[in-house]
Amino acid sequence: MNKKKFDLCLVIPDIGGGGTQRVLMNLVKNWLNQGKKICVITFFNEKADFFELPIAVSRKSINFTGESKNLVVAIWNNLRRVKSLRSMIKAYQPKLVLSFLGTTNVLTILATFFMQIPVIVSERSDPTRDSLGNIWDKLRHLLYRYADIVTANSHGAIVALEKFVDAGKLKYVPNPVCIEEPFRPLTYSFPAILAVGRLSYEKGHDILLSAFSKFIHQFTQWRLVIVGDGELRNKLKQFAVNLNIDKYIIWGGMQLDIFSYYNAATIFVMPSRYEGTPNALLEAMGCGLPVIVSNASSGILQFVKNEETGLVVPVEDVETLYLAFCRLANDELLRKRLGEKARQKIKMETQCAYELWDEVLNINRY
Structure with missing residues (x-):
């Protein structure tokens, strides 16, 4: 059996300036401090980055973001994304795959079918309040059950996910927040x-x-x-x-x-x-x-x-x-x-x- 190259493969659309990306950065720093080997796969390349990944993290970008003008083109484009993602995960040979955000979670589950790699998907919102769109919502309902674990960062989201994911697979995990940042306040002359x-x-x-x-x-x-x-x-x-x-x-x-x-x-x-x-x-x-x-x-x-x-x-x-x-x-x-x-x-x-x-x-x- 081949030795796994990485402890964790993280999949996320981009390293932009959103809250989920900040969570990923906090987790990466924590796991690197534990001595873990981490790789990251993004759908967008470095041009979309806001945060800078640590140099110890290996990173690949699918960089295929063509517009989908109709349903047929959309299906074709996403099949290409799934194929590319699967190839990259195979190349990295991780022990675990952790995916963030709804549509990325769906594509990651599809990409890892029959790969015998544990897959954890992180839902960042309440599915009853945050629609991905009709087709993506249906795919989320259909495919999340095939993940090994589905995490959510609020108890309300857990309740919503219980409608289509086995309760034994659901885990509540709050956002990790870096609160030990050195105080570097701006100087305001006003409240x-x-x-x-x-x-x-x-x-x-x-x-x-x-x-x-x-x-x-x-x-x-x-x-x-x-x-x-x-x-x-x-x-x-x-x-x-x-x-x-x-x-x-x-x-x-x-x-x-x-x-x-x-x-x-x-x-x-x-x-x-x-x-x-x-x-x-x-x-x-x-x-x-x-x-x-x-x-x-x-x-x-x-x-x-x-x-x-x-x-x-x-x-x-x-x-x-x-x-x-x-x-x-x-x-x-x-x-x-x-x-x-x-x-x-x-x-x-x-x-x-x-x-x-x-x-x-x-x-x-x-």
């Missing part, structure tokens, strides 16, 4: 509300801007810092102009050193319409920030208990969000208490996350 996330409809930045427009009339020394990019960037900037609050807003774009923003902020806000378990929230809590979140998902509410580890407001409730801003702006002791409780919560969860990942993958047997 700041920070929002981090993709500029897309589900993130609720329009709700945030509406609430902030009410808040800034009373708290003129404050500023709103928005880190992230996305398809709604220009529309949101114009909305801020229409509200006459653009001079109070800093648009940070994508940031590699996100911790400097957390450590410079006064309050963190996440006004999402719907969410999975957002890494940005956990990082902010880990940095000791008082947080305001919407009750958009069970993943958020697992970590933020109202009045204990943060403040929770109803989804799309501009008035309540505005009042939460006012309350924290006026109460430094409350900010400190919520921030300390939040950091304690994340410190416990992070240690648990790494242990659970090792348990799920049984990585320490190698």
Whole structure:
């Protein structure tokens, strides 16, 4: 029997700036510290990278991202992706394959049929709230049962997955968060509300801007810092102009050193319409920030208990969000208490996350 070349093969669409990619980077660093040999396969090449993989990690890119103009072309393109992925996994000869994100999970399961390699897929959202599209949703329902283990980062997602995956294969594993980053705060001459996330409809930045427009009339020394990019960037900037609050807003774009923003902020806000378990929230809590979140998902509410580890407001409730801003702006002791409780919560969860990942993958047997 051939000796396996790698302990783990990780499959992910890209190494872009998303929360799942940040989770992968944290896991890679942890497993490298354990002496594990890791390879990564991406569908996009290095041009799409935001994070830089450690030099010890071997990486291959399928780099086949042709557009699918119709169903026949889509099927053909994805069969080519599956074939390429299978060839790369065979070449790497890993002991385990771990895949991230819905469509990539489906393709990875197809690529590893009859290869006698354990396959773990990581679902990063609640399937009842985050559709992949009609055909991909059906494939997810059909194929996830063939994975050896399916992980999810919220209890709500586990409940949803139980409808089409055997409960014995499902494992809850929270996001690992690096909270021991050195404090490198930016220097602000003002108190700041920070929002981090993709500029897309589900993130609720329009709700945030509406609430902030009410808040800034009373708290003129404050500023709103928005880190992230996305398809709604220009529309949101114009909305801020229409509200006459653009001079109070800093648009940070994508940031590699996100911790400097957390450590410079006064309050963190996440006004999402719907969410999975957002890494940005956990990082902010880990940095000791008082947080305001919407009750958009069970993943958020697992970590933020109202009045204990943060403040929770109803989804799309501009008035309540505005009042939460006012309350924290006026109460430094409350900010400190919520921030300390939040950091304690994340410190416990992070240690648990790494242990659970090792348990799920049984990585320490190698």
